[in-house]
Amino acid sequence: MDVPRLTRRDFTAALGGIVLSFSLVPKVVFGQDPARLPGSLQTNRTLDAWLRINADGSVTVFTGKVELGQGIVTALAQIAAEELEVPLGRVTMISGDTGRTPNEGQTAGSQSIEQSGTALRMAGAEVRALLIDLAAKKLGAAADTLKVTDGVIHAPDGRKVGYGELTAEADLKREATAKVPPKPAAQHKIVGKSAPRIDIPAKMTGGAAFVQDLRLPGMVHGRVVRPPRYGARLDSFDEARVKAMPGVIAVVRDGSFLGVVARREEQAINARLVLIEFAKWSGGSELPDPAKMYEQLMSLRSEDRVIGEKDAPVPVGAKVLEATYHRPYQAHAAIAPSCAVAELKDGKLTVWTHSQGVFPLRATIARALGLQPRDIRCIHAEGPGCYGHNGADDAAFDAAMLARAVNGRPVRLQWMRDDEFKWEPYGAAMTMKVKGAVAGGRVVGWTFDVWSQSHNMRPGDPDGINLMGSWYLADAKRPGPARHAAQPNGAGDRNAITLYDFPRQRTTHHLIMENPVRTSALRTLGAYANVFAIESFMDELAAAAGIDPVAFRLAHIKDERERAVIEAVAKAAAWKPGEKGDGRRGRGIGYARYKTVAAYIAVIAEVEVNRTAGIVKVPRIWTSADAGQIINPDGLTNQIEGGVIQSMSWTVHEHVRFDRNGILSEDWMNYPILTMPDVPKVETVLINRPNERALGAGEAAPGPTAAAIANAFAAATGRRIRELPLTPERVKAALA
Amino acid sequence: MAISLKVNGATRSVDAEPDTPLLYVLRNDLELNGAKYGCGLTQCGACTVLVNGAASRSCVTPVGSIEGNEVTTLEGLGTLDKPHPLQKAFIDEQAAQCGYCASGMIMAAADLLNRNPQPQEADVRAALADNLCRCGTHNRIIRAVLRAARQNGRI
Numbered sequence: 001m002d003v004p005r006l007t008r009r010d011f012t013a014a015l016g017g018i019v020l021s022f023s024l025v026p027k028v029v030f031g032q033d034p035a036r037l038p039g040s041l042q043t044n045r046t047l048d049a050w051l052r053i054n055a056d057g058s059v060t061v062f063t064g065k066v067e068l069g070q071g072i073v074t075a076l077a078q079i080a081a082e083e084l085e086v087p088l089g090r091v092t093m094i095s096g097d098t099g100r101t102p103n104e105g106q107t108a109g110s111q112s113i114e115q116s117g118t119a120l121r122m123a124g125a126e127v128r129a130l131l132i133d134l135a136a137k138k139l140g141a142a143a144d145t146l147k148v149t150d151g152v153i154h155a156p157d158g159r160k161v162g163y164g165e166l167t168a169e170a171d172l173k174r175e176a177t178a179k180v181p182p183k184p185a186a187q188h189k190i191v192g193k194s195a196p197r198i199d200i201p202a203k204m205t206g207g208a209a210f211v212q213d214l215r216l217p218g219m220v221h222g223r224v225v226r227p228p229r230y231g232a233r234l235d236s237f238d239e240a241r242v243k244a245m246p247g248v249i250a251v252v253r254d255g256s257f258l259g260v261v262a263r264r265e266e267q268a269i270n271a272r273l274v275l276i277e278f279a280k281w282s283g284g285s286e287l288p289d290p291a292k293m294y295e296q297l298m299s300l301r302s303e304d305r306v307i308g309e310k311d312a313p314v315p316v317g318a319k320v321l322e323a324t325y326h327r328p329y330q331a332h333a334a335i336a337p338s339c340a341v342a343e344l345k346d347g348k349l350t351v352w353t354h355s356q357g358v359f360p361l362r363a364t365i366a367r368a369l370g371l372q373p374r375d376i377r378c379i380h381a382e383g384p385g386c387y388g389h390n391g392a393d394d395a396a397f398d399a400a401m402l403a404r405a406v407n408g409r410p411v412r413l414q415w416m417r418d419d420e421f422k423w424e425p426y427g428a429a430m431t432m433k434v435k436g437a438v439a440g441g442r443v444v445g446w447t448f449d450v451w452s453q454s455h456n457m458r459p460g461d462p463d464g465i466n467l468m469g470s471w472y473l474a475d476a477k478r479p480g481p482a483r484h485a486a487q488p489n490g491a492g493d494r495n496a497i498t499l500y501d502f503p504r505q506r507t508t509h510h511l512i513m514e515n516p517v518r519t520s521a522l523r524t525l526g527a528y529a530n531v532f533a534i535e536s537f538m539d540e541l542a543a544a545a546g547i548d549p550v551a552f553r554l555a556h557i558k559d560e561r562e563r564a565v566i567e568a569v570a571k572a573a574a575w576k577p578g579e580k581g582d583g584r585r586g587r588g589i590g591y592a593r594y595k596t597v598a599a600y601i602a603v604i605a606e607v608e609v610n611r612t613a614g615i616v617k618v619p620r621i622w623t624s625a626d627a628g629q630i631i632n633p634d635g636l637t638n639q640i641e642g643g644v645i646q647s648m649s650w651t652v653h654e655h656v657r658f659d660r661n662g663i664l665s666e667d668w669m670n671y672p673i674l675t676m677p678d679v680p681k682v683e684t685v686l687i688n689r690p691n692e693r694a695l696g697a698g699e700a701a702p703g704p705t706a707a708a709i710a711n712a713f714a715a716a717t718g719r720r721i722r723e724l725p726l727t728p729e730r731v732k733a734a735l736a
Numbered sequence: 737m738a739i740s741l742k743v744n745g746a747t748r749s750v751d752a753e754p755d756t757p758l759l760y761v762l763r764n765d766l767e768l769n770g771a772k773y774g775c776g777l778t779q780c781g782a783c784t785v786l787v788n789g790a791a792s793r794s795c796v797t798p799v800g801s802i803e804g805n806e807v808t809t810l811e812g813l814g815t816l817d818k819p820h821p822l823q824k825a826f827i828d829e830q831a832a833q834c835g836y837c838a839s840g841m842i843m844a845a846a847d848l849l850n851r852n853p854q855p856q857e858a859d860v861r862a863a864l865a866d867n868l869c870r871c872g873t874h875n876r877i878i879r880a881v882l883r884a885a886r887q888n889g890r891i
Contacts, residue, residue, distance in 0.1 A: 068834065196830060197832070199835070200830060200835060201827055204826045206809065206839070210769075246753075264752070264756075265763075265764055266752075335780060336772060383834075417776060638833060645875075646872045649872075673870065676860075677861045679872075
């Protein structure tokens with residue numbers, strides 16, 4: 001099989017302290033602003049930051065984006081191989097390492113193809129042209145007569161020179177110009193094909209594929225102990241008892257931060273239990289009352305912004321509807337708790353982490369511990385799928401705290417299941433109020449208000465230190481403030497501005513400035529709930545207008561690509577205009593263009609309602625997606641279908657349980673998710689547009705899926721549920 | 737204390753307390769990556785191994801209780817060069833997003849194919865009901881197990 005290599009698994013090589021060898025500071029003419037470069041070339045401007053040609057003709061590709069199970073590293077390898085005209089098997093990928101790769105911030109927001117992919121495409125085209133120019137001189141032939149096949153440059157007379165022979169002369173320590181046009185789509189041989197994922201074979205055969213699998217010489221094992229509730233202080237604990245336990249090397253206490261290091265993993269786990277048993281805590285904050293949660297959240301201080309406004313008179317006699325929708329706190333609930341390995345040696349801290357952003361993590365650990373960023377190296381190693389900001393960064397900080405206590409020995413820190421469930425930053429609870437007016441089959445008025453806590457409390461904040469463990473140190477650090485994010489990306493207001501062609505609309509984002517429950521980025525940020533609300537309400541308006549939901553949407557869309565995905569999904573599902581549910585079974589549609597600028601996706605869901613038990617099943621889902629130019633069709637399908645199924649789990653099953661005293665969801669029994677017997681069959685239609693820009697798609701499906709399920713439930717039963725998830729209690733109440 | 741184990745066909749001796757969960761012995765003493773820690777509570781299935789051919793949750797199995805039994809991990813099924821039909825089918829179907837649950841899924845599927853070499857889709861769904869996948873790769877996993885069954889994926 002022709003697959004590129006992943007050297008991040010070669011952990012011993014990573015240990016070798018490879019120094020920065022690409023040129024960090026591009027040559028910029030004094031007094032001139034540097035030219036705007038596309039994608040992440042703008043912030044990482046030299047060619048050798050991205051690509052190296054090795055003497056054996058192989059290529060090493062550097063990217064700041066990291067593998068989260070979304071297949072990005074394979075897709076980026078395809079883009080680089082395509083432009084360089086080398087076989088995929090000759091590409092080695094290095095990703096997410098503050099000592100070696102470009103700084104591309106977070107791997108988040110479905111932006112990796114647009115940012116890193118664009119940089120690699122432009123850099124690849126430019127390096128190919130440079131190599132052809134060198135070959136032209138060497139062969140004494142005109143550059144435009146030369147052809148490249150599999151990394152070998154051929155002259156018309158049959159002479160040839162391989163990339164490897166040119167590498168000594170090829171100066172890639174130069175700023176990219178982005179002037180060399182990349183290959184036209186019609187010539188693509190690797191991009192657009194379903195290349196098998198680089199990382200999958202090792203994962204299926206027991207290779208060292210995850211940070212959890214990292215074993216360093218002399219490595220010891222750590223666990224941490226969290227307070228019983230947010231903000232509680234540690235008054236006392238039984239240090240002597242724990243220190244006397246077998247294998248215990250160190251008990252680490254700094255303020256209310258508590259952890260233990262032991263020789264063996266099970267010894268650390270046992271020591272943690274004894275620490276918990278005898279620890280005494282006081283204080284801490286009260287959580288909202290779950291029965292009045294949404295009212296309480298909306299009564300907190302908020303910063304309100306009108307983010308979209310278009311004015312037109314509402315005709316007299318229009319029918320006016322209002323509705324309020326809710327989405328609860330929902331967990332990332334990664335399949336494994338967070339893990340990190342840290343080592344402090346000769347004053348240098350190395351952290352292996354499944355963080356989505358090794359550079360912001362490094363900067364924030366440095367501030368939290370009073371170190372210089374140059375004395376810290378953060379290296380990405382894969383973890384379980386994260387779907388946003390979970391415990392990964394916090395675990396990296398915890399590992400660093402423990403590593404400082406056993407100077408010179410690497411510490412593998414693994415959170416326990418309840419650490420992850422109770423302490424990860426959840427997707428924020430949200431309330432959406434919508435008011436709309438219809439007249440003559442058209443929407444003539446639309447007001448949308450969304451209330452939400454912050455969806456971005458990641459490391460990298462300029463004012464705060466967003467690493468949870470640091471908030472409990474004796475010298476306690478503070479998290480950053482909630483912040484608005486500019487449209488069209490937005491945060492809690494992501495996808496809040498309707499894309500439908502309404503003559504009058506007003507959208508307001510009420511950013512809740514307090515954090516009674518810890519929240520941050522969960523896949524889609526606010527888009528999941530906003531699209532659920534917008535698309536549910538579109539069905540309510542369609543019903544009020546007496547028009548089929550598919551036809552009603554198409555009547556409010558001008559853009560051809562938007563229309564095309566809705567028409568494609570309706571065709572795939574054999575949607576019948578005006579089709580009705582039968583009290584038990586029904587179908588519904590949901591649509592959005594993610595972030596208003598990324599992939600277009602439409603979803604039709606079929607539900608089956610057990611009216612007496614209140615159980616909603618979703619046997620089938622159809623989707624249609626336009627992500628512009630498709631890099632890897634199988635990878636895209638995998639991401640879309642994964643988003644559909646995860647959203648079905650959120651929508652039907654998931655909410656974080658808590659009471660005034662603390663979080664109650666601590667394992668899979670009290671945070672149940674979708675299981676194998678209830679997984680829908682999913683059929684996906686991809687619309688490829690090879691001559692259009694590639695659009696981020698990894699997060700596109702969840703919002704439309706939630707709406708399609710809610711609309712299908714309403715179509716089946718004639719009753720609408722506006723508060724997620726669709727629990728048996730809510731279903732039975734709606735049908736009563 | 738020294739405990740003698742039969743893992744993937746070889747006899748291994750480890751120095752661990754008998755109440756140590758098998759999972760940590762496999763991962764840390766025998767350096768086998770296949771079985772994964774997910775919950776430590778038998779709820780997720782990431783740690784599934786075969787004990788005498790039957791799926792077993794290694795996160796709560798005391799290592800002292802399985803002396804003399806045959807333990808099979810993902811590594812014992814096959815290798816990169818000679819993958820077991822289940823491993824090959826998971827690769828061919830690209831049945832992973834993050835892939836963290838895959839080892840447990842494959843081991844639970846191996847148990848199913850031992851008991852029922854020609855399962856229907858509903859059998860696969862039922863056999864994997866207690867193995868959680870968070871990425872939403874379930875349909876590919878089902879397809880991979882059915883593909884392996886067609887290729888006589890018994891061990």
